[in-house]
Amino acid sequence: xxxxxxxxxxxxxxxxxxxxxxxxxxxxxxxxxxxxxxxxxxxxxxxxxxxxxxxxxxxxxxxxxxxxxxxxxxxxxxxxxxxxxxxxxxxxxxxxxxxxxxxxxxxxxxxxxxxxxxxxxxxxxxxxxxxxxxxxxxxxxxxxxxxxxxxxxxxxxxxxxxxxxxxxxxxxxxxxxxxxxxxxxxxxxxxxxxxxxxxxxxxxxxxxxxxxxxxxxxxxxxxxxxxxxxxxxxxxxxxxxxxxxxxxxxxxxxxxxxxxxxxxxxxxxxxxxxxxxxxxxxxxxxxxxxxxxxxxxxxxxxxxxxxxxxxxxxxxxxxxxxxxxxxxxxxxxxxxxxxxxxx
Amino acid sequence: xxxxxxxxxxxxxxxxxxxxxxxxxxxxxxxxxxxxxxxxxxxxxxxxxxxxxxxxxxxxxxxxxxxxxxxxxxxxxxxxxxxxxxxxxxxxxxxxxxxxxxxxxxxxxxxxxxxxxxxxxxxxxxxxxxxxxxxxxxxxxxxxxxxxxxxxxxxxxxxxxxxxxxxxxxxxxxxxxxxxxxxxxxxxxxxxxxxxxxxxxxxxxxxxxxxxxxxxxxxxxxxxxxxxxxxxxxxxxxxxxxxxxxxxxxxxxxxxxxxxxxxxxxxxxxxxxxxxxxxxxxxxxxxxxxxxxxxxxxxxxxxxxxxxxxxxxxxxxxxxxxxxxxxxxxxxxxxxxxxxxxxxxxxxxxxxxxxxxxxxxxxxxxxxxxxxxxxxxxxxxxxxxxxxxxxxxxxxxxxxxxxxxxxxxxxxxxxxxxxxxxxxxxxxxxxxxxxxxxxxxxxxxxxxxxxxxxxxxxxxxxxxxxxxxxxxxxxxxxxxxxxxxxxxxxxxxxxxxxxxxxxxxxxxxxxxxxxxxxxxxxxxxxxxxxxxxxxxxxxxxxxxxxxxxxxxxxxxxxxxxxxxxxxxxxxxxxxxxxxxxxxxxxxxxxxxxxxxxxxxxxxxx
Numbered sequence: 001x002x003x004x005x006x007x008x009x010x011x012x013x014x015x016x017x018x019x020x021x022x023x024x025x026x027x028x029x030x031x032x033x034x035x036x037x038x039x040x041x042x043x044x045x046x047x048x049x050x051x052x053x054x055x056x057x058x059x060x061x062x063x064x065x066x067x068x069x070x071x072x073x074x075x076x077x078x079x080x081x082x083x084x085x086x087x088x089x090x091x092x093x094x095x096x097x098x099x100x101x102x103x104x105x106x107x108x109x110x111x112x113x114x115x116x117x118x119x120x121x122x123x124x125x126x127x128x129x130x131x132x133x134x135x136x137x138x139x140x141x142x143x144x145x146x147x148x149x150x151x152x153x154x155x156x157x158x159x160x161x162x163x164x165x166x167x168x169x170x171x172x173x174x175x176x177x178x179x180x181x182x183x184x185x186x187x188x189x190x191x192x193x194x195x196x197x198x199x200x201x202x203x204x205x206x207x208x209x210x211x212x213x214x215x216x217x218x219x220x221x222x223x224x225x226x227x228x229x230x231x232x233x234x235x236x237x238x239x240x241x242x243x244x245x246x247x248x249x250x251x252x253x254x255x256x257x258x259x260x261x262x263x264x265x266x267x268x269x270x271x272x273x274x275x276x277x278x279x280x281x282x283x284x285x286x287x288x289x290x291x292x293x294x295x296x297x298x299x300x301x302x303x304x305x306x307x308x309x310x311x312x313x314x315x316x317x318x319x320x321x322x323x324x325x326x327x328x329x330x331x332x333x334x335x336x337x338x339x340x341x342x343x
Numbered sequence: 344x345x346x347x348x349x350x351x352x353x354x355x356x357x358x359x360x361x362x363x364x365x366x367x368x369x370x371x372x373x374x375x376x377x378x379x380x381x382x383x384x385x386x387x388x389x390x391x392x393x394x395x396x397x398x399x400x401x402x403x404x405x406x407x408x409x410x411x412x413x414x415x416x417x418x419x420x421x422x423x424x425x426x427x428x429x430x431x432x433x434x435x436x437x438x439x440x441x442x443x444x445x446x447x448x449x450x451x452x453x454x455x456x457x458x459x460x461x462x463x464x465x466x467x468x469x470x471x472x473x474x475x476x477x478x479x480x481x482x483x484x485x486x487x488x489x490x491x492x493x494x495x496x497x498x499x500x501x502x503x504x505x506x507x508x509x510x511x512x513x514x515x516x517x518x519x520x521x522x523x524x525x526x527x528x529x530x531x532x533x534x535x536x537x538x539x540x541x542x543x544x545x546x547x548x549x550x551x552x553x554x555x556x557x558x559x560x561x562x563x564x565x566x567x568x569x570x571x572x573x574x575x576x577x578x579x580x581x582x583x584x585x586x587x588x589x590x591x592x593x594x595x596x597x598x599x600x601x602x603x604x605x606x607x608x609x610x611x612x613x614x615x616x617x618x619x620x621x622x623x624x625x626x627x628x629x630x631x632x633x634x635x636x637x638x639x640x641x642x643x644x645x646x647x648x649x650x651x652x653x654x655x656x657x658x659x660x661x662x663x664x665x666x667x668x669x670x671x672x673x674x675x676x677x678x679x680x681x682x683x684x685x686x687x688x689x690x691x692x693x694x695x696x697x698x699x700x701x702x703x704x705x706x707x708x709x710x711x712x713x714x715x716x717x718x719x720x721x722x723x724x725x726x727x728x729x730x731x732x733x734x735x736x737x738x739x740x741x742x743x744x745x746x747x748x749x750x751x752x753x754x755x756x757x758x759x760x761x762x763x764x765x766x767x768x769x770x771x772x773x774x775x776x777x778x779x780x781x782x783x784x785x786x787x788x789x790x791x792x793x794x795x796x797x798x799x800x801x802x803x804x805x806x807x808x809x810x811x812x813x814x815x816x817x818x819x820x821x822x823x824x825x826x827x828x829x830x831x832x833x834x835x836x837x838x839x840x841x842x843x844x845x846x847x848x849x850x851x852x853x854x855x856x857x858x859x860x861x862x863x864x865x866x867x868x869x870x871x872x873x874x875x876x877x878x879x880x881x882x883x884x885x886x887x888x889x890x891x892x893x894x895x896x897x898x899x900x901x902x903x904x905x906x907x908x909x910x911x912x913x914x915x916x917x918x919x920x921x922x923x924x925x926x927x928x929x930x931x932x933x934x935x936x937x938x939x940x941x942x943x944x945x946x947x948x
Contacts, residue, residue: 086621320604
């Protein structure tokens, strides 16, 4: 009999240690593919399950936090309010690694305001939008990310302009914005790893077809549509800080982005030149793609230098929640002096 | 001793908002306080930055009554727009100081007031060439005039000026000169015909002058608050700002310079509430401070906090509703709403401070309660208590350390075969929790606002849902015993008065007035909801219990009618005050006498 060896990661954990409960989403749902890519990214990245906090709002997407890393704490908030909860938790314990899963209803409609302010504060978290352009749990209404002119299964046509989550994020000054497709693990896994390494809010707008309500001809969020219209900006390699840098690219065709923890994101250009540290270029590439009916994917924008909220607030390195009377109360002498001032 | 008898003087200054009246009022308040005379100042201000009428009430009262009086013994009229209606609020034979340019007032029949016309505008123009500065100094001239009329010594004024302009020597000098200008003008040009006078007493030593919001801010610091999330709203903004000010002074790590508190100005109250829950879930002591409109927005998250059992402190400095209401006027209008905030069956511990001291103490205690009970805890203050200066006995240093409640750490989990987040292992309705980051395979659980079982797993089971809801009700019963107990005074009277919050001060004075006219009363002040069993005992001991509410619907009256049950509910008589002004003792006396008469007539009939 051959000995069975279980592959493990940096922490000595196996892939199974990153699994969660069985999914209750529809078979073939794009969200399930994303979950698998998240499991791979967390495993590859060697994320400590005890340091991981899984955050979500309400909707099909937000259920996904139950389907990976069962040993991590999770907070399933109210609809569209995951940003506020994450902000509070992030300042309370800056040692946690926050992974938020949201949907297009959650992010682009009911929670649009909170999403904007999360980016503005640059709260240190990875924010995945599982974007299918439709409300699944309430049985198939258009969401605000549905494209103008796209058609619902029952035939109604969307008459309203879409909210482009990635474009909005770039415009708001987000420090990390990427777009990908649920079916493209080769692109999504390195992007997720880069997002986990980034300090600040990392937005990943992941187009994720809804097999039940939005995967048909006329939908611009269907598997077929995205396959036919995807414009991939670059091929990605994520090179963690720990591993040796292997040179496997030709000079002049790649860009290197160093993230805050010393790891690198290496971009191999495909045709178009896109400098992901150029905000105007990011806005332009998104808009041009939209005009051509293309879904532009890849790392759109990153600014590794932007200070995150805990840095801007000048919080201590250790969690605020661990502080005690000694650190938090005035001393008796200070107290007496203050009252004397108030007399 | 300088004790020279009793005084009860009510000064009203009517000015235009944004004209520097606030610092003039404060200097006068502190000067009287420095004379050893108890003071009760109140601002009645508009929701406006500049240009609308604003009134300042300063009651100097040797007995230390802290509620206001409606009519003025001395009126300083500096707002032309309200001149005539202000004059109508003078006590007969009172003193009227007014801008000479307004011309003589039309007087009603009766004892005429003593008239002191002063050319405030002209005086300021001559002595303060800079027109921008002049706007701010015109008001302080009135302090000099009043000081001369009432006999407030320069030493007391100097003490007040120093307090007010500590770090601004230039402003101090300018204000001192303006006061002298007013005093000298009166001395040179007018003759005192009235008999008002303030003589020094010795009844303020050891006392502080503090706003409720200021005291609450210190309570939050001493209570170990490490996350403040808030959205600016009158009348609660100053609580957040005082807290930030204290944090800047006392929460800086001396070695690293790091700040031991996160103070986040949220995008709205809804987000502020979410941040509180996020921080509470992660194990920090978090709070928000708001007023009625903000509480409306927070309803969604407070329900989540209740059901998912997350600690958090929610301060509501109440103002007049409904809707935008009267943003700068006072009310106890959110009691019912806050108590059961959010959809479904919910109920929250509500602390009801009645004094500045309690604003401090209850705030400090709220953080322990929130963590002990793992639930949102409300602190309901109001504009009168929060934004006015009150004379108060000194705040005391807490003797107890923090009680962080039932939190399991790795070491305890090591000894356990299993951990279920919502299992009532102790029989008190309060389960144990873990915080994220706990390095143990048993530690994690799934926090959700959807139906869940003891292990925090999603369920729609009817039996499980009922069991969880029943336990939450039991948990609040555990809470009932830990909340601040009512304050009871007296014991053998037939009539009881039951009040809460800032009504306390009017009740204290009203009871003295009633006693002097032969109506003896006992008094119970409710300090928290759900109500202590002592409230029912108090109701059982009295034939008639007058429940004082500062709202139209008698919200506390309604709550107690339900909680005390039908037999005792009959004894509760509702007295309601809801015009946006603080409750005055005289109004309370009048309302209670009317009801007493009706009750006695009814009995005789």
